[in-house]
Amino acid sequence: MMAAVAAALRAxxxxxxxxxxxxxxxxxxxxxxxxSLAALAAQMRAARRLPWDATPLGAFPGLRARLWQKQRGAAEALLEQLGGRREELRAVRDAVGSAASAVRRLCEERGSERGSERGSTGLRLCEERGSERGSTGLRLCEERGSERGSTGLRLCEERGSERGSPGPCEERGSTGMCEERGPAELRLPAALRRGPRCPSLADVLEGLQDVERCYRHLYLESKLLLQRLSLDSLADVEALPQSWERILEHYRENDVVKDTLLKVSLFVENHQEVSCSPGS
Known part of the structure; x- marks a missing residue:
């Protein structure tokens, strides 16, 4: 499973x-x-305030209307180009969201498969009754990798067999008291734990969500800013660079993309080291 997750994270x-x-x-x-749009808005405001009739330009009655039409056309062309940049930001949002969804979908599918496999091998509760004392004993035993050349992990707890105290007995697998798992399966629990040099899978998935949120907010803020613009409110258009700079400042201060790329890199490298280590 973890090999597929690591490949999806690299993608x-x-x-x-x-x-x-x-x-x-x-x-x-x-x-x-x-x-350019802000400068054009300043020119349009100046043209509106100009007393045309009190100047030599008053001799040209249609000049004011023609100038306004040209300025407005230029402003609409700039707004159209800005709309193209906004669509590029939307494409960025969609690309990151699709890649993150692929990782989450893979984790969910593999998690469901593991759940189905465990249900098919059998997980049952039983009671062992002591033959000599009439007591109920509890034995929880899990052995991993004992026949595959690995060091193996055995967790065994016995209760009640010597004290006569009651307790349930959990038995896994069709072969007996212990369920054997290969080294590849052991990597999932390890991946879910945060290590000193490696983030957990949960940390990585949380980082993917943070990156999605970052690009989604960037797109929405730029979209709302441009949608609120109106050439009938030239003062707002003239103040556009300042409003845009506030959006950029928030984006530049956010290191979530860099931090998440580092998390993914550490996680994938750790998986490769575990896969290449002796006994894996």
Missing amino acids: WAEAAARAEEAARAALAASAPLLG
């Missing part, structure tokens, strides 16, 4: 790296467009 890391590059490119391309 996610590649998609996230491409998405981060695309997002930075879209944001960089938006800055000059926003500056």
